[in-house]
Every structure is written in C-alpha cells, then in structure tokens.
Amino acid sequence: MKITVQDVTFSYRSTPSLIGVSLELRESEVLGMIGPNGSGKTTLLKCINKILEPKQGRIILEKQEIKKMNRMEVAKHIGYVPQSSVSNPTPLPVYEIVLMGRRPHITWQSSDKDNAKVWEALKMLDIENLALRDFYELSGGEQQRVLIARSLAQEAKVLLLDEPTSNLDIKHQLEVMDLTRKLVGKGKLAAAIAIHDLNLASRYCDKIVMMKNGKVFAAGDAKDVLSPECIRTVYGVEVTVNFETEIPFIIPVKPLH
Numbered sequence: 218m219k220i221t222v223q224d225v226t227f228s229y230r231s232t233p234s235l236i237g238v239s240l241e242l243r244e245s246e247v248l249g250m251i252g253p254n255g256s257g258k259t260t261l262l263k264c265i266n267k268i269l270e271p272k273q274g275r276i277i278l279e280k281q282e283i284k285k286m287n288r289m290e291v292a293k294h295i296g297y298v299p300q301s302s303v304s305n306p307t308p309l310p311v312y313e314i315v316l317m318g319r320r321p322h323i324t325w326q327s328s329d330k331d332n333a334k335v336w337e338a339l340k341m342l343d344i345e346n347l348a349l350r351d352f353y354e355l356s357g358g359e360q361q362r363v364l365i366a367r368s369l370a371q372e373a374k375v376l377l378l379d380e381p382t383s384n385l386d387i388k389h390q391l392e393v394m395d396l397t398r399k400l401v402g403k404g405k406l407a408a409a410i411a412i413h414d415l416n417l418a419s420r421y422c423d424k425i426v427m428m429k430n431g432k433v434f435a436a437g438d439a440k441d442v443l444s445p446e447c448i449r450t451v452y453g454v455e456v457t458v459n460f461e462t463e464i465p466f467i468i469p470v471k472p473l474h
C-alpha cells in the first residue's frame with residue numbers, strides 16, 4: 218500500500234499551513250515526520266487521512282485519489298492516531314473505543330472475529346487490564362496506547378501516528394516504536410509518524426521528512442536529514458551529531474539566538 222502526496226497546499230486561514238508538499242510513503246516503510254511546532258506535520262497527516270481537504274494538489278492511495286473515496290473506504294485502508302484526545306462527559310469503555318476500529322469491517326453486528334481482533338490489539342499494546350475502564354479517565358500515555366490498539370484492530374495497511382510517543386514513559390516509547398516497526402515489516406504496512414524526538418526518529422524510521430513553515434525542507438535517509446546544518450536552520454539549535462554509531466545520534470548543545 219503506497220501513498221503519494223503531490224504538491225499539496227492547505228490553508229486554515231489566509232496564511233497557508235502547507236505549501237507545495239510532495240512525498241511518498243512506501244510499503245514496508247516507516248516515514249518519520251519531524252519539524253518545529255507549527256511546521257505542518259499534523260495538518261499533513263490530516264490531509265492524508267481526508268480529515269482536511271487540500272486546496273491544491275493530490276493525495277493518491279495506490280492508484281486512487283483520496284478525494285474520490287468516501288470516509289469508510291479511507292478508514293478501511295488508513296488508521297489514524299491523533300496527537301491528543303479530548304475529554305468527554307460520557308464515559309466510554311476502552312473496549313468500545315478499540316471496537317470502533319472494526320467499524321469499517323462490521324456489516325451488521327460485531328462478530329467473534331471482531332471481538333478476537335480487539336483482544337489481540339489490546340494484548341499487543343499490553344492494555345488488556347484497561348478494557349473495562351473509562352477511556353477518558355486514563356492517563357495521556359494509556360490513552361495513546363488505546364488509540365494505537367484501535368488502529369491495529371482496524372487492520373489498516375497505512376498507519377498515521379501523530380506523536381504517538383509524546384506521553385509515554387521511556388519503556389513504552391521503545392515498545393510502541395518497536396511494535397510499529399515489526400508490524401510494518403511483517404504485514405507490509407506503511408507508517409508515517411510525526412515525532413519530536415530526533416533520536417527515536419533516527420533509530421526507527423527508514424526515511425525522514427523534515428518540515429519547516431509548511432514546506433518540506435529536507436527528505437531522505439536519517440544521516441542526510443539529521444545533519445547539524447539542517448537542524449540548525451530548521452530548529453535554530455546547535456547540535457552535535459555522532460555519525461560513528463550505526464544510526465546518527467543527536468546531542469543538543471544550545472539554542473541559537
């Protein structure tokens with residue numbers, strides 16, 4: 218399953234938040250999306266998932282333009298884990314949230330297969346014990362793991378994860394990234410992950426797209442994109458990068474003024 222983004226421009230208001238963005242998300246690939254706050258990562262993921270419609274440009278899933286697909290068709294192929302979830306006055310059990318991921322597959326009533334998929338996903342994220350808890354009472358990190366489980370239950374071939382590790386402790390950060398890598402490798406999935414931790418991106422992503430002010434500033438292998446020069450220009454931070462290890466390791470030094 219491949220996604221091609223061609224020359225996409227999007228504006229919420231008068232100033233565009235995405236300007237002429239092009240990229241490819243290939244099968245069996247984890248694509249890291251990095252860039253400062255407000256650089257357009259979430260907006261781009263929302264355009265790919267058809268939550269937002271670009272003013273210009275095309276987004277193609279395999280050979281079909283996303284614009285011409287309905288929401289259910291998009292949901293069959295694309296799983297989306299948003300950056301943060303909102304609170305809700307009505308309690309909703311974790312199990313129900315994960316079962317929602319099965320909606321594109323359920324024709325009438327949920328079947329044994331749907332329930333089995335939900336338990337499988339809960340197990341993969343190590344949250345079976347949360348199944349009956351109210352989702353909105355969980356901690357940020359627990360909620361993130363539930364939403365990842367939902368996208369797994371969905372059996373989507375493309376995973377869009379918006380800062381999936383931002384609320385997680387160090388062990389769960391590694392577990393979520395490991396799991397994403399394994400799923401992508403095993404099931405021929407494609408994953409795009411917006412992420413702020415440059416070292417996690419370096420370690421787990423096959424390709425990296427670095428955004429700045431709504432544009433792709435650099436794209437390619439970690440060793441090319443995560444250079445001190447690119448990081449200085451895009452983030453205004455001086456870093457040293459150790460290229461002697463197998464994957465580049467970034468050490469922040471100081472902000473530039």
Ligand SMILES: Nc1ncnc2c1ncn2[C@@H]1O[C@H](COP(=O)(O)OP(=O)(O)OP(=O)(O)O)[C@@H](O)[C@H]1O
Pocket residue numbers: 229230234252253254255256257258259260261300
């Ligand atoms: N709903 C909205 N209405 C108006 N402007 C918005 C809206 N959402 C985002 N923007 C603007 O669009 C730009 C890109 O925002 P976006 O959320 O895509 O950035 P981001 O790279 O995901 O940032 P972060 O790292 O903080 O999550 C920002 O300038 C932001 O202020």
Ligand SMILES: [Mg+2]
Pocket residue numbers: 258259260300379411
């Ligand atoms: Mg964001």
